[in-house]
Amino acid sequence: MLTPEEIAHFKTFGYLLLRQVFDVHEMTTLIRAAEDLWASDATRETDKERRFDAFFERSPLPTSIVTDDRIYPVVEDLLGSGFLWVGSEGNISNRSEVNWHPDRKYYREGEGHWIDYLQLKVMMYLEKVTRETGCLRVIPGSHRMPLHKDLAAQEIDPKSKPFGVEGKDLPCAALESEPGDVILFNHCIWHSAYGGGKDRRYVAMKYAARPFEKSQLVSLERYTPKVFEPHSAFVNHKDGRIKELVDSTSAKGELTD
Numbered sequence: 001m002l003t004p005e006e007i008a009h010f011k012t013f014g015y016l017l018l019r020q021v022f023d024v025h026e027m028t029t030l031i032r033a034a035e036d037l038w039a040s041d042a043t044r045e046t047d048k049e050r051r052f053d054a055f056f057e058r059s060p061l062p063t064s065i066v067t068d069d070r071i072y073p074v075v076e077d078l079l080g081s082g083f084l085w086v087g088s089e090g091n092i093s094n095r096s097e098v099n100w101h102p103d104r105k106y107y108r109e110g111e112g113h114w115i116d117y118l119q120l121k122v123m124m125y126l127e128k129v130t131r132e133t134g135c136l137r138v139i140p141g142s143h144r145m146p147l148h149k150d151l152a153a154q155e156i157d158p159k160s161k162p163f164g165v166e167g168k169d170l171p172c173a174a175l176e177s178e179p180g181d182v183i184l185f186n187h188c189i190w191h192s193a194y195g196g197g198k199d200r201r202y203v204a205m206k207y208a209a210r211p212f213e214k215s216q217l218v219s220l221e222r223y224t225p226k227v228f229e230p231h232s233a234f235v236n237h238k239d240g241r242i243k244e245l246v247d248s249t250s251a252k253g254e255l256t257d
Contacts, residue, residue, distance in 0.1 A: 001073045001074065001077055002016075002074055002077045002078070007077060007078065010078055010184065010186075012140075012141065013140035013141055013173075014138065014140060014141060014142065014143035014144070014185060014186040014188070014189035015138050015140070015173070015175070015183065015184060015185040015186065015189060016183070016184045016185075017175050017177065017181060017182075017183050018074075018181065018182045018183075018184070019180075019181055020178075020180045020181060021070050021071075021180060021181065021182045022070070022124075022179075022180045022182075023180060024179075024180065026180070027126070027179040027180050029061065030061060030062070030065065030126075030203075031126050031179070031201075033059055033061040033062060034055075034062070034090055034126060034201070034203060036059075037052070037055065037058055037059055037062075037090065038050070038052065038090065038092060045094070047095070048093065048094040048095045049091060049092065049093045049094065049095055050091065050092045050093075051089060051091050052089060052090045052091065053087060053088070053089055054087060054088060054231050054233075055088045055089050055090030055203055056088035056090075056203070056205055057087075057088060057231040057233045057234055058233065062088075062090075062203070063233070063234075063237070063239075063242070065205075066085075066088075066205060066241070066242070066245075067239050067241040067242060070182075071122065071182070071205070072241050074184070075120065075122065075184075075207050078118070078120060078184070079118055079120060079207055079208070079209040079210075080209055080210065081210075082210035082248045083207050083208065083209055083210055083245075083248060084207060084208045084209070084210060084211075084220075084227060084245070084248050084249045085205075085206075085207060085230065085234070085245040085246070085248070085249050086119070086206035086207055086208050086220075086224050086227050086249075087206050087224065087226070087227070087231075088203070088204060088205045088206060089203065089204050089206075090201075090202075090203040090204075091201070091202055091203075091204075092199055092200070092201050093134070093193075093196055093199075093200045093201075093202070094196075094198055094199065094200070095134075095193075095196055095200075096134075096194070096195065096196050097167075097168075097192075097193070097194050097195075097196070098134075098192050098193040098194075098196070099155070099158050099167050099192055100139070100151065100154055100155055100158070100167050100170065100190050100191070100192040101155050101190065101191070101192070102142070102143075102148065102187070102188050102189060102190050102191070103119075103121065103187040103188070103223075104119060104187045104188045104219070104223055105152075105155075106148060106149075106188055107148055107149040107151075107152040111219075112145060112149065113215060114215060114216070114218075114219040115143070115144065115145060115148060115188050117208070117209065117211070117213075117215075117216045117219055118186065118208070118209040119186070119187040119188070119206075119207070119208040119209070119219075119223075120184060120185070120186065120187065120206070120207045120208070121184070121185055121187055121204055121205070121206050121207075122182060122183070122184050122204060122205045122206075122207070123136065123182070123183040123184075123185070123202060123203070123204040124179075124181070124182055124183070124202060124203050124204070125177050125178075125179065125181070125183075125200075125201070125202045126179055126201040126202060126203065127179060127200070127201060128177070128178045128179070129176065129177055129196075129200065130174075130176045131174040131176060131194075131195070132195045133195055133196065133197050133200075134193045134194065134195055134196025134197060134200050135174055135175055135176045135177060135193065136174075136175045136177075136183060136185075136191055136192075136193055137172045137173065137174050137175065137191060137192045137193060137194070138172060138173050138175065138185060138189050138190065138191045139151065139170065139171070139172050139173075139189065139190040139191075140172075140173055142188075142189050142190040143186040143188040143189040144188075148188060148190070151190050154167065154170070167192060167194070168192075168194040168195075172192075187206075206224075208220060208224075208227070210248060227249060228249060228250060230245075230246045230249050230250060234246050
C-alpha cells in the first residue's frame, strides 16, 4: 500500500516511481515469460515498434503480477474500489525518439472536462534505462489544466519548437529505472522517451476509476472501446481479484446525468 505522501505525490505531480518492487529472481522469471510470449506471437513491427495487446492476460505468470499484493492494493489506493481493468501491453521498441504526448488528449475542444476522470498506467521496463537510453520522461503536473492544454502546441506541430527548444530539452523528470522498478502515471500526463536503444522492452497494465457519470463513460468508450469486453482468460478466472476486475469491468457503473 502507498503512504499518504506517495498518494499526495501522485495527485500533485501525476506519477510515482517505486524502486525495486520486485527482486532479481522475480524479474528474471517475468522476463523469461515475456520473451516466450513475444516469440510465440507473429505481430509485426509498425513504426519501429512491436506492440502486443492483452499481454498480461495471456499467461499465468504475468497475470499473477496483476493480482500481486504489491500492485493491486496500490492501484486501489489511487483509483478507489471497483476500479476497471482497461487492458495490458508488452512492447518491444526500436524507436530512438517518442515525442511528447499524453495518452488521453483532453486538450481537444470539448474534452477538457474529462481530465479529472482518473485513468492509470502501471509500467515496468525489462532492462535498465537512463535519460540517454530511452527512459520514460514526464512533465510533472501536466495531467491538470491549464498546463495539460498549454503543452498541446508542441504535439500538434513539434517541428515549430513552440517553446524555443527541441522536445528532448523540455523541462521534465527523467524516470531512470532498472528491472524491478514500477512506474505509475496518470494517462493525462505528458510523457516521452529520447535516445532509446535497440529492443527496448517494457510491459504495462492499464486501469480506470469506476465511472459514475455519463461523460466518464464516453471518455472510456472513445479511448478504450473494448474496456467492457474482458479478455476470455479473465472472464473465467478463479482468482478473487481477477473476478473483481471482471465484475467491475463488465458493468458500466451507476451512471448519473
